[in-house]
Amino acid sequence: MNEIAPAPASIPFTAADVHGLREALEEVVADGAAPGGVVVCGTAAGDRTVLSAGVVSPFTNPRTPDEHTVYDIASLTKVTATWPLVGRAVAAGLLDLDAPVREFLPPMDEGLGHLSGARTTVRQLLSHTSGLRAATRFDLYDLTERPLHELICREPLENIPGTHRYINRGYVLLGLALAHVHREPLDRLAAAFWAGLGMDRTAYGPLAQSPEVAPTEHRDGHDRLWGAVHDENAAAMGDVAGHAGVFAPAADLATYAEHLLSAGPGSPLGDWLAASLVPVAEIDPGLHRGLGWIVGAGGAVAHHHGFTGASLFLAPAAGRYVVITANAVHDGAAARTRIAPLRERVLKTLTRSGGE
Numbered sequence: 001m002n003e004i005a006p007a008p009a010s011i012p013f014t015a016a017d018v019h020g021l022r023e024a025l026e027e028v029v030a031d032g033a034a035p036g037g038v039v040v041c042g043t044a045a046g047d048r049t050v051l052s053a054g055v056v057s058p059f060t061n062p063r064t065p066d067e068h069t070v071y072d073i074a075s076l077t078k079v080t081a082t083w084p085l086v087g088r089a090v091a092a093g094l095l096d097l098d099a100p101v102r103e104f105l106p107p108m109d110e111g112l113g114h115l116s117g118a119r120t121t122v123r124q125l126l127s128h129t130s131g132l133r134a135a136t137r138f139d140l141y142d143l144t145e146r147p148l149h150e151l152i153c154r155e156p157l158e159n160i161p162g163t164h165r166y167i168n169r170g171y172v173l174l175g176l177a178l179a180h181v182h183r184e185p186l187d188r189l190a191a192a193f194w195a196g197l198g199m200d201r202t203a204y205g206p207l208a209q210s211p212e213v214a215p216t217e218h219r220d221g222h223d224r225l226w227g228a229v230h231d232e233n234a235a236a237m238g239d240v241a242g243h244a245g246v247f248a249p250a251a252d253l254a255t256y257a258e259h260l261l262s263a264g265p266g267s268p269l270g271d272w273l274a275a276s277l278v279p280v281a282e283i284d285p286g287l288h289r290g291l292g293w294i295v296g297a298g299g300a301v302a303h304h305h306g307f308t309g310a311s312l313f314l315a316p317a318a319g320r321y322v323v324i325t326a327n328a329v330h331d332g333a334a335a336r337t338r339i340a341p342l343r344e345r346v347l348k349t350l351t352r353s354g355g356e
Contacts (some may be wrong), residue, residue, distance in 0.1 A: 002054075010043035010261075010319030017041065021322070022051045024345035029054040033338035034309055035327030036065045039346075044261035044319035048254055061211040061228060067251040070213045071325040072230050074306030077246040078171050080202070080256060081190040083292040085178050086126065087182040087272035088193070095180040097123040097291075101153075104177040107148045117153035117173070121126060125170035126291040127280040131157035132167050138236040144339050146239070149176045162291050164281035168233065168243040169211055175242020187240045195258050201251040205229040205239045207247055214327040216308055230308055230329060231315060244307075250325040253312055258319035260314060273316070277302050297351040309339050314349040322346045 036054025049068045071082070085096055088117065101120035102108065120130035121175050133155050141151055149307040153168050159165055175186045182189055187204040194202045207213050207227035215226035229235045231244035239245050263270035277295050279288035288295045293302040293314075302314040309328025314321050324346065328336035 010045045010047070010186070012047060013041045013049060013320065013349075018049050018051070020345060020349060021342075022053075024342045025051055026053045028339050029179075029217040029344045030155055032331065032335055033342070034326040034328040034335070036329050037309065037324065037339075037342075038065050038067055038069060039342075040250045040254045040323040041349075042254050042321055042323075044321075046094055046258060050250070056211065057070075057215050057327065059224065059320045060209075060213075060215050063211075065325075066212065067254070068201070068212065068249045069325070069329060070207065070247050070249045071192070071247050071310060072104070072205070072214070072306075072308045073246050073253070073343055074244050075168075076253070076304060076312055077234075077244045077249075077260065077313065078242070079292050079304045080173050080248065080253070081186070081193075081204075081246055082178070082242040083126070083173050084193060084269070085186075085189055086174055087276070088124065089178060089181060090122075091268050091272070093121055095177065097126075100176055101125060101173055103151075104181050105149045105173070105181055106147065108153060110148075111220040114156075115150075115153045116157050117155060120157075120161060120170070122174070122177075123280070123291065125174050126276075127164070127289050128166050128170060129162050129164055129199040129281050130167060130170050131159040131161040131163065131165075132169050133158050134165055134167050136168050136172075136233050143331065144290050149173060161193055162281070164283055171243035172233070172237070172241055172344045175240075178242070178329045186242065192247070194252070199248070201334060202246065202248040204245050205219065207246055213247070214267075214325075216327050217329045217331065217332060234329060237339065247308075250323045252326070253323040254321070255325060255330075255346070257312060257314060261316060261319050261321060271285070277316070296347070301347060303347065305343065307310045307333075307336065309336055311343055311346070313346050313350055318350070320350060 039051040040046040124130040209227045216230040218224040229239045234241040234245040276291035309326035311324040
């Protein structure tokens with residue numbers, strides 16, 4: 001029987017590291033990136049430092065957020081729901097990374113023309129190298145005669161497969177494939193996975209409006225989104241999708257990061273993470289896409305962002321992670337770019353640790 005190798009020892013965050021992260025968080029909040037936000041820096045050993053600034057929202061809760069404040073994490077859905085569930089399904093033989101996704105979706109009518117998207121592989125969908133159309137407007141689709149997965153697969157490819165381009169609909173197809181092969185809705189699959197890790201407050205929307213839930217954007221002609229999914233395509237799918245739709249507090253994301261980092265080689269989760277951090281396609285010089293994750297610093301740091309302001313950073317060799325939760329679209333989508341200095345500071349901090 002093979003023994004599971006222990007996870008690497010963790011490198012604690014220094015006082016200077018924490019001070020720098022706190023300063024960066026306070027600066028982006030003061031600059032209007034978000035009304036408030038939370039940063040958790042921690043290690044695989046369970047050490048955590050929680051930093052917070054600003055308020056949850058001047059309209060719903062003028063108190064400082066904490067690690068239990070629930071935020072819409074947008075595209076972090078990809079790496080907190082879809083990516084781990086795909087890994088489990090691959091290990092169970094329900095999915096094959098190098099098989100066309102059509103093998104794992106409900107049957108499609110092949111007599112109506114080409115199904116270019118159906119030939120893309122699970123690996124290509126995970127790594128954003130499928131060539132599928134990038135622009136997504138599911139509210140314009142006519143689902144009365146054909147299901148969503150077939151409409152996506154019938155669209156012509158925009159790029160040659162193998163070329164990196166960030167595409168939401170690839171994860172939409174993966175979410176639909178997971179539901180099909182398991183014969184169970186995606187939100188139930190994800191809920192069972194999160195419960196097993198102790199992520200008790202992570203869930204797909206919609207959520208009940210409460211002071212503990214951070215609102216996002218006010219849209220013309222509508223009330224401010226509060227407990228409702230910000231991503232319009234996920235909302236069009238009933239709030240449950242493979243690319244967006246999940247809400248979580250920073251504490252749960254920290255728990256998730258600890259599980260990922262402490263899962264050593266030989267464990268299913270540890271092996272899936274290691275395989276996923278192997279570069280598949282170049283994004284920019286020194287920055288690559290693995291399976292789901294963005295990999296940089298020579299493989300020392302992996303991360304993923306959410307449109308609403310959330311981020312998850314991992315430094316596996318150092319046993320370190322950083323979580324960011326924020327409602328950076330609270331005052332409109334344009335304001336979210338102001339959170340970039342905080343993300344850059346996190347990356348710089350972890351890059352230094354990865355080389356130690």
